[in-house]
Amino acid sequence: xxxxxxxxxxxxxxxxxxxxxxxxxxxxxxxxxxxxxxxxxxxxxxxxxxxxxxxxxxxxxxxxxxxxxxxxxxxxxxxxxxxxxxxxxxxxxxxxxxxxxxxxxxxxxxxxxxxxxxxxxxxxxxxxxxxxxxxxxxxxxxxxxxxxxxxxxxxxxxxxxxxxxxxxxxxxxxxxxxxxxxxxxxxxxxxxxxxxxxxxxxxxxxxxxxxxxxxxxxxxxxxxxxxxxx
Numbered sequence: 001x002x003x004x005x006x007x008x009x010x011x012x013x014x015x016x017x018x019x020x021x022x023x024x025x026x027x028x029x030x031x032x033x034x035x036x037x038x039x040x041x042x043x044x045x046x047x048x049x050x051x052x053x054x055x056x057x058x059x060x061x062x063x064x065x066x067x068x069x070x071x072x073x074x075x076x077x078x079x080x081x082x083x084x085x086x087x088x089x090x091x092x093x094x095x096x097x098x099x100x101x102x103x104x105x106x107x108x109x110x111x112x113x114x115x116x117x118x119x120x121x122x123x124x125x126x127x128x129x130x131x132x133x134x135x136x137x138x139x140x141x142x143x144x145x146x147x148x149x150x151x152x153x154x155x156x157x158x159x160x161x162x163x164x165x166x167x168x169x170x171x172x173x174x175x176x177x178x179x180x181x182x183x184x185x186x187x188x189x190x191x192x193x194x195x196x197x198x199x200x201x202x203x204x205x206x207x208x209x210x211x212x213x214x215x216x217x218x219x220x221x222x223x224x225x226x227x228x229x230x
Contacts, residue, residue, distance in 0.1 A: 007035045012220050020225035026214045027185040031178060033219050039070070040178040040217035044189050046171045046196060047210040056203040059171065060164040062142050063195040067184040068159035070177030071112075075156055076100060078116040078124070078138075083149050087115075090153035101127070109134050115144045115152045163192070169210075171196060178216050189214065193229050 011033035021029065034040050050057040076094040077087035078101070087095045094100060094111065097120065104127050114131070116124065116138045124131070124138065131137040138144040142162040146152050163173045175188040193212065200208050212229065215221035 008220075011035065015220055015222055017223075019223075020228075021222055023186045023189055023214075023224060023229045024182065026222040026224050027182040027189065029222050030185065030214050030216050030219065031182055034178045034216040036178075036216075036218055038217075040219070041071075041174045042176040042178060042180065042185050042188075042214070042216050044171075044173050044175050044192060045213045045215070045221070046193065047212075048165055048169050048171065048196070048204070049207045049210050050165060050169055050201060050204045052165050052167055052169060054203065057201045058165065059196065059199050059201065060141060060162075061195065061199055062160055062162045063192050064155060065159040065161065065175060065188040066191055067176065067180060067188050069161060069174060070180060071174070073112045073156055074110070075153055076111040076114045077149055077153060078114060078120050079149055080117065080119065083117065086150045087153055090150040091157045092153045097123075104130055109136060111136065113144065113156050114138050115146070115149060115156070117147060117149065118145055121145060159188075185214075190229065 014029065014033055030042060048059060050059055052058055074093045075091070077092040078097055079087050079095065080097065084095050092115070101123055107130070109130065114136050121138070128137060140146070143152055143155065143160070161173060163171050165171050173192055175192060176185050197209070209226035212224040212226050213221040214224060
């Protein structure tokens with residue numbers, strides 16, 4: 001096991017492992033124990049009482065964080081010529097179609113989100129092996145396949161993120177940056193948690209919110225009290 005640095009030991013010492021923190025307490029504590037030299041990401045991990053192997057217990061969706069993600073999200077809009085101006089005005093970083101499809105075929109994936117139109121999805125199918133593993137394949141369920149390209153681009157730029165429960169029943173999401181105020185971190189976390197609560201599958205039995213942890217890049221995690229935030 002790797003030895004902890006002095007700062008890591010100090011961070012661990014500030015966390016009471018026998019305590020379940022409120023969201024406000026955890027948000028303030030995470031800021032206090034984050035000592036890296038860059039603007040660390042703030043991450044939320046929620047363990048749900050679902051069986052992701054069953055289609056009727058899959059939890060997947062989108063949420064718009066009220067205070068944004070703190071990240072400059074690079075958006076590629078794969079659209080027909082009549083939609084290009086709309087996408088550019090909404091803030092898309094890259095706009096076009098065939099030229100970008102060729103670039104992706106060549107291995108280019110230097111974007112965070114791809115937004116496209118239903119009529120273009122057929123051209124994206126063959127690129128699934130490139131886009132799929134990177135989480136870049138557009139999907140109607142996450143609002144990235146739509147005729148309202150401008151709204152989709154604007155939403156992503158404003159802090160819209162998509163999430164999906166993994167095979168172990170956990171939803172992981174980056175909800176902000178360490179430079180955010182504790183109030184903004186708490187507000188973004190609450191928005192995601194509330195969204196997950198609303199999406200509880202009817203087939204899920206027993207305790208739904210099993211555990212919630214807040215952490216930052218390279219920091220120890222702080223456990224929240226699920227009953228206090230859900």
